[in-house]
Amino acid sequence: MKKPGKKIKKELTIEQKINRRNFISFGAFTVFAVGAFEGWRWLYKSPNETAGITGEAHRPLRKALNKTEIFFRRIAFSENHLVKTYPREMAAKHVRVNSDIGLEEKNKFDPAAWKLQVIKKGGEILQIAIEEIKALPKTEIIYDFKCVEGWDQVQHWAGVKFSDFIKHYQLGDYAKMQYVGMETPDKAYYVGIDMPSAIHPQTLLAYELNDKPIPLNHGAPLRLIIPVKYGIKNLKRIGTISFSNTRPRDYWAEEGYDYYSGL
Amino acid sequence: MKTIKEKHSLAMRWCHWVNFPILTIMIWSGMLIYWANDIYSITIFGHTFVKFFPDWFYKTLGIPQRLAEGMAFHFLFMWFFTLNGFFYILYTIISGEWRELVPKRNSFKEAWLVLLHDLHIRKTAPPQNKYNAAQRIAYTAIIVMGIGSVITGLAIYKPVQFYYLTWICGGYHLARIFHFALTIGYVLFFVIHIVQVILAGWKNFSSVITGFEVNNEKPKPAIQTLKKDEEAR
Numbered sequence A: 001m002k003k004p005g006k007k008i009k010k011e012l013t014i015e016q017k018i019n020r021r022n023f024i025s026f027g028a029f030t031v032f033a034v035g036a037f038e039g040w041r042w043l044y045k046s047p048n049e050t051a052g053i054t055g056e057a058h059r060p061l062r063k064a065l066n067k068t069e070i071f072f073r074r075i076a077f078s079e080n081h082l083v084k085t086y087p088r089e090m091a092a093k094h095v096r097v098n099s100d101i102g103l104e105e106k107n108k109f110d111p112a113a114w115k116l117q118v119i120k121k122g123g124e125i126l127q128i129a130i131e132e133i134k135a136l137p138k139t140e141i142i143y144d145f146k147c148v149e150g151w152d153q154v155q156h157w158a159g160v161k162f163s164d165f166i167k168h169y170q171l172g173d174y175a176k177m178q179y180v181g182m183e184t185p186d187k188a189y190y191v192g193i194d195m196p197s198a199i200h201p202q203t204l205l206a207y208e209l210n211d212k213p214i215p216l217n218h219g220a221p222l223r224l225i226i227p228v229k230y231g232i233k234n235l236k237r238i239g240t241i242s243f244s245n246t247r248p249r250d251y252w253a254e255e256g257y258d259y260y261s262g263l
Numbered sequence B: 001m002k003t004i005k006e007k008h009s010l011a012m013r014w015c016h017w018v019n020f021p022i023l024t025i026m027i028w029s030g031m032l033i034y035w036a037n038d039i040y041s042i043t044i045f046g047h048t049f050v051k052f053f054p055d056w057f058y059k060t061l062g063i064p065q066r067l068a069e070g071m072a073f074h075f076l077f078m079w080f081f082t083l084n085g086f087f088y089i090l091y092t093i094i095s096g097e098w099r100e101l102v103p104k105r106n107s108f109k110e111a112w113l114v115l116l117h118d119l120h121i122r123k124t125a126p127p128q129n130k131y132n133a134a135q136r137i138a139y140t141a142i143i144v145m146g147i148g149s150v151i152t153g154l155a156i157y158k159p160v161q162f163y164y165l166t167w168i169c170g171g172y173h174l175a176r177i178f179h180f181a182l183t184i185g186y187v188l189f190f191v192i193h194i195v196q197v198i199l200a201g202w203k204n205f206s207s208v209i210t211g212f213e214v215n216n217e218k219p220k221p222a223i224q225t226l227k228k229d230e231e232a233r
Helices: A014-044 A059-075 A130-134 A162-168 B010-037 B055-061 B067-095 B107-118 B133-157 B163-168 B172-200 B202-210 B221-232
Strands: A116-119 A125-128 A139-146 A152-161 A179-183 A190-194 A204-209 A223-225 A240-244 B002-006 B041-044 B047-051 B212-216
Touching: A014 B002, A014 B010, A014 B202, A059 B067, A130 A204, A152 A162, A162 A204, B010 B055, B010 B067, B010 B172, B010 B202, B067 B133, B107 B133, B133 B163, B133 B172, B163 B172, B172 B202, B202 B212
Parallel strands: A116 A240
Antiparallel strands: A116 A125, A139 A152, A152 A204, A179 A190, A179 A240, A204 A223, B002 B212, B041 B047
16 A cells, blocks of 8 residues: 555656766766866965065965975985986086176175174174185085076085084084074075085085186185075075074075975 | 666766866976976977977966966976876776776787778778777876876976986986976877867767766667567467
8 A cells, every 4th residue: 555645756767867967967067167267266366475484475385385395305305315426527617607696796795805604692603714614624526406497517516515514613503403594795695494404415515616716606705505405595605604493584485486495 | 769878987087177177287387387497499400390489489378487486386286186196097906997998919000090090091990898999008108198297207306305216217307308298298198189079079078077978779679579478478
């Protein structure tokens, strides 16, 4: 006996099945397509981050860059991973000059009067002449210098390992901090480097290019050569070195580039 | 009588349609990056046939002076591109669908016949299952290319930390060229793919959204015999 009022579920005809599945599939497809498009528009039009240590990047993209930095520092970075080195014949004779920010002629600079300033706790400043630095153990490197723009060139640099420099001047306590900041004497160019990259065995305070003193346009008398970073981090003409546990200001990070910029 | 024939799995349709916008964004942001050092061209005996890319092209698409932005987009969407591809490969392996996709021993010979057929030079095409020989090659090649993009990409993204990948790619310089060439490959694939989809028609296209195709089949003779049986009673 059938209960009154309760409909029997009729088997759908093939035509109904087709229509139903088409409706669901195309409906879902449209919903996802509109959602994806709206999501993209949201991201593309998302406001820039507040200008600070980093700037000029869409806020969600900056977040992603910082998270990605953490990921790759954790899974990939090791001081045992060395940049590939080349025989000296392969080093470029004409070394590319890409930028003179921080070296502008209008800001008078006297290489003879230059001293490296290391800023220590309590405002104490360590002043070091280039001769003192040249007296430290010299390290050479011939490697493929990589620019963030996409070009690369095999170059031959020499100087003192940053880690040797730290040891010699007994800055070990400072090297336990998280970042090193370097600025040109005119303060026009500045970089922030995470400590693991700074004390990487191939990071140099360089004073020689192709066995000769570095020319002015390449950052005489002393520049940073840090093969685990793009060229933008290889500050020319170091004026001051400081240490901190927060990110020091960084010229290109303010312009929308990744703060880490590690290779 | 109409029948429903299941054709594409939900996972395959999902990966396909998710990949489309992601790859578009990767190619676009890749161009923003490439612009900063746009040195590639096809030059034979001193004559440049194609320069990547001409100024009008950059201007039309609003490419110049956006390196930082390009990198920021590229290094976010690389995650989605990789994960989506990884999920697809994992799915084809687990489901066994790879059997329909990977070229067989005779696929390369057959693909030639398919090509001749598609160009209306040959009347008959070789018999096929879900995908013909040319499709097997194309759809497998595109996955290999995807893996290639991830590897060459990592090789130029972290050439010190992933030095072994850079080494496999023949160095930093060559890795960047491969990474670029693969992108040109995607664009060529896309053009051919679109032409083929248009030629194959609506039924084929809609099956990549709905997952099924509708076939018109003649009524089965089994029904007639059944009637005869009834009459005999």
